Amino acid sequence: MTTAPPESRDRIYRSPMALIGGSLVLVIIGWLGIDAVVSGTGRTPWLALAALILVVPLVVAFTLRPAVFANHDRLRIRNPFRVIVVPWGEVEMLRSGYSNEVFVTSGAKYQLWAIPVSLRGRKKAARQTAQQTARQSSGRGSTRGLGLFGGGMQPDGFGGRTPVPEGPTRAETDKIIDELREMLEARGKAQTSQGEVTVRWAYEIAGPAVAGAVLLTILVALG
Template sequence: MTSAPPESRDRIYRSPMALIGGFLLLVIIGWLGVDAVVSGSGRTPWLALAALILLVPLVSAFTLRPAVFANNDRLRIRNPFRVIVVPWGEVETLRSGYSNEVLSKAGVKYQLWAIPVSLRGRKKAARQTARQASGRGRGSSRGLGLFGGGMHTDALGGRTPLPEGPTRAETDKIMDDLRELLEARTKAETSQGEVTVRWAYEIAGPAVAGAVLLAILLAVG
Protein backbone atom coordinates (compact mmCIF):
# COMPACT_ATOMS: atom_id res chain seq x y z
CA MET A 1 0.00 0.00 0.00
CA THR A 2 1.49 3.31 -1.07
CA SER A 3 1.23 6.29 1.24
CA ALA A 4 0.00 9.68 0.06
CA PRO A 5 2.74 12.10 -0.96
CA PRO A 6 3.54 14.68 1.71
CA GLU A 7 1.95 18.09 1.30
CA SER A 8 4.34 20.72 -0.02
CA ARG A 9 5.50 23.51 2.24
CA ASP A 10 3.39 26.67 2.32
CA ARG A 11 4.51 30.00 1.00
CA ILE A 12 3.13 32.57 3.42
CA TYR A 13 2.18 36.09 2.34
CA ARG A 14 1.27 38.83 4.82
CA SER A 15 1.25 42.62 4.87
CA PRO A 16 4.16 43.96 6.96
CA MET A 17 2.53 47.38 7.32
CA ALA A 18 -0.70 45.81 8.58
CA LEU A 19 1.23 43.79 11.15
CA ILE A 20 3.09 46.85 12.41
CA GLY A 21 -0.04 49.01 12.45
CA GLY A 22 -2.07 46.33 14.20
CA PHE A 23 0.55 45.81 16.88
CA LEU A 24 0.75 49.55 17.60
CA LEU A 25 -3.04 49.88 17.72
CA LEU A 26 -3.33 46.97 20.14
CA VAL A 27 -0.68 48.49 22.39
CA ILE A 28 -2.53 51.82 22.47
CA ILE A 29 -5.94 50.19 22.99
CA GLY A 30 -4.57 47.93 25.70
CA TRP A 31 -2.82 50.76 27.50
CA LEU A 32 -5.85 53.06 27.49
CA GLY A 33 -8.32 50.27 28.22
CA VAL A 34 -6.44 48.70 31.11
CA ASP A 35 -5.80 52.12 32.62
CA ALA A 36 -9.53 52.90 32.46
CA VAL A 37 -10.46 49.54 33.98
CA VAL A 38 -7.98 49.90 36.84
CA SER A 39 -8.24 53.62 37.55
CA GLY A 40 -11.74 54.50 36.34
CA SER A 41 -14.75 55.08 38.55
CA GLY A 42 -18.47 54.49 38.18
CA ARG A 43 -19.37 52.86 34.87
CA THR A 44 -16.04 53.69 33.27
CA PRO A 45 -14.32 50.36 34.04
CA TRP A 46 -17.26 48.41 32.59
CA LEU A 47 -17.41 50.58 29.48
CA ALA A 48 -13.66 50.20 29.01
CA LEU A 49 -13.90 46.43 29.45
CA ALA A 50 -16.69 46.18 26.87
CA ALA A 51 -14.71 48.34 24.46
CA LEU A 52 -11.67 46.10 24.90
CA ILE A 53 -13.72 42.96 24.23
CA LEU A 54 -15.06 44.60 21.07
CA LEU A 55 -11.97 46.32 19.70
CA VAL A 56 -9.19 43.80 20.35
CA PRO A 57 -10.72 41.03 18.18
CA LEU A 58 -11.66 43.50 15.42
CA VAL A 59 -8.22 45.12 15.25
CA SER A 60 -6.58 41.69 15.31
CA ALA A 61 -8.92 40.43 12.59
CA PHE A 62 -8.18 43.25 10.15
CA THR A 63 -4.44 43.64 10.79
CA LEU A 64 -2.73 40.61 12.36
CA ARG A 65 -4.95 37.80 11.11
CA PRO A 66 -5.01 38.15 7.28
CA ALA A 67 -2.59 35.81 5.50
CA VAL A 68 -2.37 33.81 2.30
CA PHE A 69 -0.86 30.32 2.34
CA ALA A 70 0.01 28.79 -1.03
CA ASN A 71 1.49 25.40 -1.82
CA ASN A 72 1.47 23.05 -4.79
CA ASP A 73 -2.05 21.79 -4.08
CA ARG A 74 -4.15 24.69 -2.88
CA LEU A 75 -4.51 28.30 -1.87
CA ARG A 76 -5.61 28.96 1.71
CA ILE A 77 -6.91 32.46 2.32
CA ARG A 78 -7.23 33.66 5.91
CA ASN A 79 -9.35 36.80 5.82
CA PRO A 80 -10.67 38.74 8.84
CA PHE A 81 -13.74 36.56 9.40
CA ARG A 82 -13.29 33.55 7.11
CA VAL A 83 -10.78 30.91 6.08
CA ILE A 84 -11.18 29.83 2.46
CA VAL A 85 -9.35 26.84 0.99
CA VAL A 86 -9.33 26.78 -2.81
CA PRO A 87 -7.60 23.90 -4.65
CA TRP A 88 -5.71 25.15 -7.68
CA GLY A 89 -7.97 23.08 -9.89
CA GLU A 90 -10.93 25.19 -8.74
CA VAL A 91 -9.28 28.57 -9.41
CA GLU A 92 -10.49 30.25 -12.57
CA THR A 93 -8.19 33.26 -12.39
CA LEU A 94 -6.33 35.64 -10.10
CA ARG A 95 -7.34 39.26 -10.64
CA SER A 96 -5.64 42.51 -9.69
CA GLY A 97 -7.46 45.82 -9.86
CA TYR A 98 -8.11 48.01 -6.87
CA SER A 99 -7.92 44.80 -4.84
CA ASN A 100 -6.36 41.38 -5.37
CA GLU A 101 -8.93 38.62 -5.79
CA VAL A 102 -9.33 34.93 -6.51
CA LEU A 103 -12.18 33.95 -8.81
CA SER A 104 -13.29 30.33 -8.50
CA LYS A 105 -14.68 28.27 -11.37
CA ALA A 106 -18.07 28.51 -9.66
CA GLY A 107 -17.93 32.28 -10.17
CA VAL A 108 -17.37 33.15 -6.51
CA LYS A 109 -14.92 35.94 -5.74
CA TYR A 110 -12.62 35.90 -2.70
CA GLN A 111 -10.59 38.96 -1.76
CA LEU A 112 -6.98 38.56 -0.64
CA TRP A 113 -6.88 40.83 2.41
CA ALA A 114 -3.25 39.92 3.14
CA ILE A 115 -2.07 41.15 -0.28
CA PRO A 116 -3.43 44.70 -0.56
CA VAL A 117 -3.02 46.68 -3.75
CA SER A 118 -0.69 49.65 -3.36
CA LEU A 119 -1.48 52.34 -5.93
CA ARG A 120 1.48 54.29 -4.59
CA GLY A 121 3.71 51.26 -5.15
CA ARG A 122 2.43 50.91 -8.70
CA LYS A 123 3.12 54.57 -9.45
CA LYS A 124 6.62 54.23 -8.01
CA ALA A 125 7.24 51.12 -10.11
CA ALA A 126 5.97 52.93 -13.21
CA ARG A 127 8.37 55.82 -12.58
CA GLN A 128 11.27 53.40 -12.14
CA THR A 129 10.34 51.64 -15.37
CA ALA A 130 10.24 54.97 -17.19
CA ARG A 131 13.67 55.90 -15.83
CA GLN A 132 15.06 52.51 -16.85
CA ALA A 133 13.67 52.90 -20.35
CA SER A 134 15.15 56.38 -20.57
CA GLY A 135 18.51 55.07 -19.35
CA ARG A 136 18.51 52.26 -21.89
CA GLY A 137 17.75 54.72 -24.65
CA ARG A 138 20.64 56.97 -23.69
CA GLY A 139 22.95 54.01 -23.18
CA SER A 140 22.06 52.52 -26.55
CA SER A 141 22.65 55.79 -28.36
CA ARG A 142 26.09 56.06 -26.75
CA GLY A 143 26.98 52.43 -27.37
CA LEU A 144 27.05 51.59 -23.66
CA GLY A 145 26.22 48.23 -22.16
CA LEU A 146 26.39 44.71 -23.44
CA PHE A 147 24.48 44.29 -26.73
CA GLY A 148 23.62 47.99 -26.67
CA GLY A 149 21.79 47.86 -23.32
CA GLY A 150 21.64 50.83 -20.98
CA MET A 151 23.98 51.42 -18.06
CA HIS A 152 23.67 53.35 -14.83
CA THR A 153 26.11 54.59 -12.24
CA ASP A 154 25.93 52.84 -8.87
CA ALA A 155 26.72 54.25 -5.43
CA LEU A 156 30.43 53.47 -5.81
CA GLY A 157 30.73 55.20 -9.16
CA GLY A 158 30.79 51.98 -11.18
CA ARG A 159 28.65 51.38 -14.25
CA THR A 160 26.28 48.43 -14.23
CA PRO A 161 23.61 47.29 -16.70
CA LEU A 162 20.06 48.42 -16.08
CA PRO A 163 17.66 45.61 -15.07
CA GLU A 164 15.67 44.09 -17.90
CA GLY A 165 11.87 44.29 -18.05
CA PRO A 166 9.42 46.61 -16.31
CA THR A 167 9.59 47.19 -12.57
CA ARG A 168 6.64 45.73 -10.67
CA ALA A 169 5.10 46.73 -7.34
CA GLU A 170 5.75 44.23 -4.55
CA THR A 171 2.17 42.97 -4.29
CA ASP A 172 1.98 42.66 -8.08
CA LYS A 173 5.09 40.47 -7.96
CA ILE A 174 3.36 38.26 -5.40
CA MET A 175 0.32 37.93 -7.66
CA ASP A 176 2.62 37.05 -10.57
CA ASP A 177 4.14 34.27 -8.43
CA LEU A 178 0.68 32.95 -7.58
CA ARG A 179 -0.36 33.02 -11.24
CA GLU A 180 2.72 30.99 -12.17
CA LEU A 181 1.84 28.46 -9.47
CA LEU A 182 -1.75 28.32 -10.73
CA GLU A 183 -0.62 27.73 -14.30
CA ALA A 184 1.78 24.99 -13.24
CA ARG A 185 -0.54 23.15 -10.84
CA THR A 186 -4.11 23.67 -12.06
CA LYS A 187 -4.33 20.23 -13.73
CA ALA A 188 -2.39 18.26 -11.13
CA GLU A 189 -4.26 15.38 -9.51
CA THR A 190 -3.50 16.60 -6.01
CA SER A 191 -4.81 20.09 -6.87
CA GLN A 192 -8.40 18.97 -7.35
CA GLY A 193 -11.20 19.12 -4.80
CA GLU A 194 -13.90 21.38 -3.43
CA VAL A 195 -13.70 24.91 -2.11
CA THR A 196 -14.24 25.05 1.65
CA VAL A 197 -15.17 28.09 3.71
CA ARG A 198 -15.00 28.28 7.51
CA TRP A 199 -16.21 31.25 9.51
CA ALA A 200 -13.90 32.56 12.24
CA TYR A 201 -16.24 32.33 15.22
CA GLU A 202 -13.27 32.82 17.54
CA ILE A 203 -13.11 36.38 16.20
CA ALA A 204 -16.78 37.13 15.63
CA GLY A 205 -17.96 35.72 18.98
CA PRO A 206 -15.97 38.00 21.30
CA ALA A 207 -16.56 41.02 19.06
CA VAL A 208 -20.33 40.48 19.11
CA ALA A 209 -20.27 39.92 22.87
CA GLY A 210 -18.34 43.14 23.37
CA ALA A 211 -20.72 45.07 21.11
CA VAL A 212 -23.78 43.74 22.96
CA LEU A 213 -22.27 44.52 26.37
CA LEU A 214 -21.30 48.02 25.25
CA ALA A 215 -24.78 48.66 23.84
CA ILE A 216 -26.43 47.51 27.08
CA LEU A 217 -24.17 49.69 29.22
CA LEU A 218 -24.86 52.72 27.05
CA ALA A 219 -28.60 52.03 27.00
CA VAL A 220 -28.97 51.73 30.76
CA GLY A 221 -26.65 54.62 31.47
Protein backbone atom coordinates in the same frame (compact mmCIF):
# COMPACT_ATOMS: atom_id res chain seq x y z
CA MET B 1 0.43 0.28 -1.23
CA THR B 2 1.05 3.82 -2.45
CA THR B 3 2.23 6.59 -0.21
CA ALA B 4 0.79 10.07 -0.60
CA PRO B 5 3.40 12.68 -1.49
CA PRO B 6 4.33 15.02 1.36
CA GLU B 7 2.52 18.33 1.39
CA SER B 8 4.72 21.19 0.24
CA ARG B 9 5.62 23.99 2.61
CA ASP B 10 3.40 27.06 2.50
CA ARG B 11 4.54 30.37 1.13
CA ILE B 12 3.07 32.97 3.47
CA TYR B 13 2.10 36.45 2.29
CA ARG B 14 1.15 39.21 4.74
CA SER B 15 1.11 43.00 4.80
CA PRO B 16 4.06 44.36 6.84
CA MET B 17 2.38 47.75 7.23
CA ALA B 18 -0.81 46.14 8.57
CA LEU B 19 1.22 44.13 11.11
CA ILE B 20 3.08 47.21 12.31
CA GLY B 21 0.00 49.42 12.39
CA GLY B 22 -2.12 46.80 14.14
CA SER B 23 0.50 46.19 16.79
CA LEU B 24 0.78 49.91 17.54
CA VAL B 25 -3.01 50.31 17.74
CA LEU B 26 -3.29 47.34 20.11
CA VAL B 27 -0.60 48.79 22.38
CA ILE B 28 -2.44 52.13 22.57
CA ILE B 29 -5.84 50.51 23.10
CA GLY B 30 -4.46 48.16 25.73
CA TRP B 31 -2.74 50.97 27.61
CA LEU B 32 -5.82 53.22 27.66
CA GLY B 33 -8.28 50.39 28.28
CA ILE B 34 -6.38 48.71 31.11
CA ASP B 35 -5.79 52.08 32.76
CA ALA B 36 -9.53 52.78 32.63
CA VAL B 37 -10.37 49.35 34.05
CA VAL B 38 -7.88 49.67 36.90
CA SER B 39 -8.21 53.36 37.74
CA GLY B 40 -11.75 54.17 36.62
CA THR B 41 -14.67 54.77 38.95
CA GLY B 42 -18.38 53.95 38.74
CA ARG B 43 -19.34 52.32 35.46
CA THR B 44 -16.12 53.35 33.71
CA PRO B 45 -14.24 50.06 34.31
CA TRP B 46 -17.15 48.03 32.93
CA LEU B 47 -17.55 50.28 29.89
CA ALA B 48 -13.81 50.08 29.24
CA LEU B 49 -13.85 46.30 29.57
CA ALA B 50 -16.78 45.96 27.15
CA ALA B 51 -15.04 48.29 24.69
CA LEU B 52 -11.86 46.22 24.88
CA ILE B 53 -13.77 42.98 24.26
CA LEU B 54 -15.38 44.60 21.20
CA VAL B 55 -12.47 46.54 19.70
CA VAL B 56 -9.47 44.24 20.21
CA PRO B 57 -10.85 41.33 18.09
CA LEU B 58 -11.78 43.78 15.32
CA VAL B 59 -8.31 45.32 15.25
CA VAL B 60 -6.76 41.85 15.17
CA ALA B 61 -9.18 40.77 12.41
CA PHE B 62 -8.31 43.62 10.04
CA THR B 63 -4.56 43.97 10.73
CA LEU B 64 -2.80 40.96 12.27
CA ARG B 65 -5.04 38.15 11.06
CA PRO B 66 -5.12 38.49 7.23
CA ALA B 67 -2.67 36.17 5.46
CA VAL B 68 -2.42 34.13 2.27
CA PHE B 69 -0.87 30.65 2.37
CA ALA B 70 0.07 29.02 -0.94
CA ASN B 71 1.60 25.61 -1.62
CA HIS B 72 1.65 23.15 -4.52
CA ASP B 73 -1.90 21.95 -3.87
CA ARG B 74 -4.01 24.87 -2.74
CA LEU B 75 -4.43 28.51 -1.85
CA ARG B 76 -5.61 29.26 1.70
CA ILE B 77 -6.94 32.76 2.26
CA ARG B 78 -7.30 33.99 5.82
CA ASN B 79 -9.47 37.10 5.68
CA PRO B 80 -10.80 39.08 8.69
CA PHE B 81 -13.85 36.86 9.28
CA ARG B 82 -13.40 33.85 6.99
CA VAL B 83 -10.87 31.24 5.95
CA ILE B 84 -11.21 30.12 2.34
CA VAL B 85 -9.34 27.08 1.03
CA VAL B 86 -9.20 26.90 -2.77
CA PRO B 87 -7.44 23.99 -4.55
CA TRP B 88 -5.51 25.27 -7.55
CA GLY B 89 -7.76 23.22 -9.81
CA GLU B 90 -10.73 25.36 -8.73
CA VAL B 91 -9.03 28.72 -9.37
CA GLU B 92 -10.37 30.40 -12.49
CA MET B 93 -8.05 33.42 -12.35
CA LEU B 94 -6.31 35.93 -10.13
CA ARG B 95 -7.25 39.54 -10.82
CA SER B 96 -5.36 42.61 -9.68
CA GLY B 97 -7.21 45.92 -10.04
CA TYR B 98 -8.02 48.24 -7.17
CA SER B 99 -7.95 45.10 -5.00
CA ASN B 100 -6.47 41.63 -5.45
CA GLU B 101 -9.08 38.91 -5.92
CA VAL B 102 -9.27 35.22 -6.75
CA PHE B 103 -12.10 33.92 -8.93
CA VAL B 104 -13.12 30.26 -8.65
CA THR B 105 -14.78 28.04 -11.23
CA SER B 106 -18.19 28.32 -9.51
CA GLY B 107 -18.19 32.05 -10.23
CA ALA B 108 -17.52 33.20 -6.67
CA LYS B 109 -14.72 35.63 -5.91
CA TYR B 110 -12.73 36.24 -2.75
CA GLN B 111 -10.65 39.27 -1.87
CA LEU B 112 -7.06 38.81 -0.75
CA TRP B 113 -7.03 41.11 2.29
CA ALA B 114 -3.41 40.25 3.11
CA ILE B 115 -2.19 41.51 -0.29
CA PRO B 116 -3.52 45.06 -0.61
CA VAL B 117 -2.98 46.95 -3.85
CA SER B 118 -0.63 49.93 -3.55
CA LEU B 119 -1.38 52.53 -6.22
CA ARG B 120 1.57 54.52 -4.94
CA GLY B 121 3.81 51.47 -5.38
CA ARG B 122 2.56 51.02 -8.94
CA LYS B 123 3.28 54.66 -9.81
CA LYS B 124 6.78 54.34 -8.36
CA ALA B 125 7.38 51.13 -10.34
CA ALA B 126 6.13 52.84 -13.52
CA ARG B 127 8.57 55.73 -13.01
CA GLN B 128 11.45 53.31 -12.44
CA THR B 129 10.52 51.39 -15.59
CA ALA B 130 10.43 54.60 -17.61
CA GLN B 131 13.85 55.64 -16.28
CA GLN B 132 15.25 52.19 -17.00
CA THR B 133 13.92 52.28 -20.57
CA ALA B 134 15.44 55.72 -21.09
CA ARG B 135 18.84 54.51 -19.87
CA GLN B 136 18.76 51.49 -22.17
CA SER B 137 17.70 53.54 -25.18
CA SER B 138 20.54 55.99 -24.55
CA GLY B 139 23.05 53.13 -24.64
CA ARG B 140 24.11 53.29 -21.02
CA GLY B 141 22.30 50.07 -20.06
CA SER B 142 21.56 48.97 -16.52
CA THR B 143 23.85 49.85 -13.65
CA ARG B 144 22.53 47.15 -11.35
CA GLY B 145 24.27 43.83 -10.72
CA LEU B 146 27.97 43.06 -11.25
CA GLY B 147 28.22 39.46 -12.46
CA LEU B 148 31.14 37.91 -14.36
CA PHE B 149 31.29 40.45 -17.16
CA GLY B 150 30.67 43.67 -15.19
CA GLY B 151 27.60 45.55 -14.03
CA GLY B 152 24.58 44.76 -16.19
CA MET B 153 26.73 43.61 -19.15
CA GLN B 154 27.02 40.37 -21.11
CA PRO B 155 29.34 39.21 -23.93
CA ASP B 156 28.05 39.97 -27.41
CA GLY B 157 29.85 37.06 -29.14
CA PHE B 158 32.39 39.36 -30.81
CA GLY B 159 34.66 40.09 -27.86
CA GLY B 160 32.63 43.06 -26.67
CA ARG B 161 29.84 43.60 -24.18
CA THR B 162 26.23 44.63 -24.54
CA PRO B 163 23.77 45.76 -21.89
CA VAL B 164 21.64 43.06 -20.29
CA PRO B 165 17.98 43.94 -20.93
CA GLU B 166 15.80 44.16 -17.85
CA GLY B 167 12.10 43.56 -17.50
CA PRO B 168 9.70 46.24 -16.29
CA THR B 169 9.80 47.09 -12.60
CA ARG B 170 6.80 45.75 -10.69
CA ALA B 171 5.18 46.88 -7.45
CA GLU B 172 5.72 44.46 -4.57
CA THR B 173 2.10 43.27 -4.35
CA ASP B 174 2.00 42.82 -8.13
CA LYS B 175 5.08 40.60 -7.86
CA ILE B 176 3.21 38.45 -5.33
CA ILE B 177 0.25 38.08 -7.69
CA ASP B 178 2.68 37.13 -10.47
CA GLU B 179 4.09 34.38 -8.20
CA LEU B 180 0.61 33.08 -7.46
CA ARG B 181 -0.27 33.08 -11.17
CA GLU B 182 2.88 31.07 -11.89
CA MET B 183 1.84 28.53 -9.24
CA LEU B 184 -1.66 28.38 -10.73
CA GLU B 185 -0.27 27.75 -14.22
CA ALA B 186 2.13 25.10 -12.96
CA ARG B 187 -0.22 23.28 -10.56
CA GLY B 188 -3.73 23.96 -11.83
CA LYS B 189 -4.09 20.58 -13.55
CA ALA B 190 -2.15 18.47 -11.05
CA GLN B 191 -4.04 15.58 -9.51
CA THR B 192 -3.29 16.69 -5.95
CA SER B 193 -4.58 20.19 -6.74
CA GLN B 194 -8.18 19.11 -7.27
CA GLY B 195 -10.98 19.27 -4.72
CA GLU B 196 -13.73 21.52 -3.39
CA VAL B 197 -13.62 25.10 -2.17
CA THR B 198 -14.27 25.32 1.58
CA VAL B 199 -15.23 28.40 3.57
CA ARG B 200 -15.07 28.58 7.37
CA TRP B 201 -16.27 31.52 9.44
CA ALA B 202 -13.87 32.83 12.10
CA TYR B 203 -16.08 32.43 15.16
CA GLU B 204 -13.05 33.01 17.38
CA ILE B 205 -13.06 36.60 16.10
CA ALA B 206 -16.78 37.22 15.65
CA GLY B 207 -17.81 35.67 18.98
CA PRO B 208 -15.85 37.98 21.32
CA ALA B 209 -16.67 41.03 19.18
CA VAL B 210 -20.41 40.29 19.33
CA ALA B 211 -20.21 39.65 23.08
CA GLY B 212 -18.44 42.96 23.60
CA ALA B 213 -20.99 44.80 21.47
CA VAL B 214 -23.91 43.26 23.43
CA LEU B 215 -22.31 44.07 26.78
CA LEU B 216 -21.53 47.63 25.74
CA THR B 217 -25.08 48.13 24.47
CA ILE B 218 -26.56 46.89 27.75
CA LEU B 219 -24.31 49.13 29.84
CA VAL B 220 -25.15 52.19 27.75
CA ALA B 221 -28.89 51.38 27.83
CA LEU B 222 -28.85 51.02 31.62
CA GLY B 223 -27.35 54.47 31.86
